[in-house]
Amino acid sequence: MEKNSGPLSPHIQIYKWQFSSLLSITHRMTGVFNVAGFFLIILWVLFLAIGPEYYNFYQKFLKSFVGKFILVGFTWSFVYHMLNGIRHLAWDFGYGYEIKTANLSGVVVLLSSILTTFFIWII
Amino acid sequence: MKNHALNKWVLQRLSAIVLIPLLLFLLYSLVDLVNQDYTGALDFFDSYLSIAIFTLFLIFASTHLKLGLGEIIEDYIQNEIMKGILNKIIMLTSAILPLVGIVSLIIIIL
Numbered sequence: 001m002e003k004n005s006g007p008l009s010p011h012i013q014i015y016k017w018q019f020s021s022l023l024s025i026t027h028r029m030t031g032v033f034n035v036a037g038f039f040l041i042i043l044w045v046l047f048l049a050i051g052p053e054y055y056n057f058y059q060k061f062l063k064s065f066v067g068k069f070i071l072v073g074f075t076w077s078f079v080y081h082m083l084n085g086i087r088h089l090a091w092d093f094g095y096g097y098e099i100k101t102a103n104l105s106g107v108v109v110l111l112s113s114i115l116t117t118f119f120i121w122i123i
Numbered sequence: 124m125k126n127h128a129l130n131k132w133v134l135q136r137l138s139a140i141v142l143i144p145l146l147l148f149l150l151y152s153l154v155d156l157v158n159q160d161y162t163g164a165l166d167f168f169d170s171y172l173s174i175a176i177f178t179l180f181l182i183f184a185s186t187h188l189k190l191g192l193g194e195i196i197e198d199y200i201q202n203e204i205m206k207g208i209l210n211k212i213i214m215l216t217s218a219i220l221p222l223v224g225i226v227s228l229i230i231i232i233l
Contacts, residue, residue: 009198031191035216038184041153042224045177049227052161059164062157071157075150082146085139092136120150 023084023106030081037074075120080113131190138187145180168231177228181221189217 015021047054061067087105090096096105152173156164167173192213200206 008201028195031188032195035188035192038188038220041149042181042220042227045224045227045231048161048164049230055161055164059157059160068157071153075154078146078150082143086143089136089139120154 019103019106023109027081027084027088030077030084033074033077034081037078040070040074072117072121076113076117079116079120080109083109083113083116131193135187135190135194138183138190141179141183142187145176145183148176149180165231168228174228174232178225181224185217185221189213192217 010021044058047058062071087096087109090105096102152167156167159167168177193210196206196209196213200209
């Protein structure tokens with residue numbers, strides 16, 4: 001066993017799930033996921049800079065079914081992280097701590113992240 | 124030590140606030156860009172606004188991801204050596220990614 005000298009975050013394997021904690025861990029997971037999305041964006045400019053043959057190859061992949069699926073997934077991940085981040089900012093300023101409000105803002109974030117993704121891609 | 128943590132906390136939130144409009148602009152543009160061919164995509168960087176927003180996004184997103192990933196490492200990794208290695212990887216990643224992006228951008232503009 002490692003010597004544990006600091007406080008530990010909830011071990012998610014044995015943690016009792018609640019809506020609030022689910023949203024919280026999703027915030028972190030989308031945060032990590034967004035790094036991969038950021039990498040894809042960098043790759044996109046890089047290929048654009050290198051030349052049309054690389055760019056077209058990359059674009060063909062992005063336009064495929066799998067590519068579109070990945071892009072919509074990343075869009076949701078970015079939007080969720082952003083909206084839930086705004087929720088966190090409200091908490092930082094001392095607003096929305098009541099359990100009822102926190103749960104409601106959680107539902108709002110989840111639904112609007114889906115709606116915004118839909119809006120960005122369909123409309 | 125305390126001030127250092129406070130600085131990180133503030134910077135994490137400031138970068139988050141700056142990223143909101145940048146991200147919305149980019150997500151909306153990227154959806155259109157996926158359907159553009161090579162010349163169409165190059166046209167996107169014909170505008171100073173696109174270049175400015177993209178550059179700011181690279182800088183603030185890499186700052187934000189460095190702080191965020193560092194926080195996760197701090198919370199879940201107990202082993203000091205492993206923590207050190209992972210933090211180095213994060214530092215390198217958050218420096219190399221925007222650098223590649225900015226160099227690419229310069230090549231595109233020139």
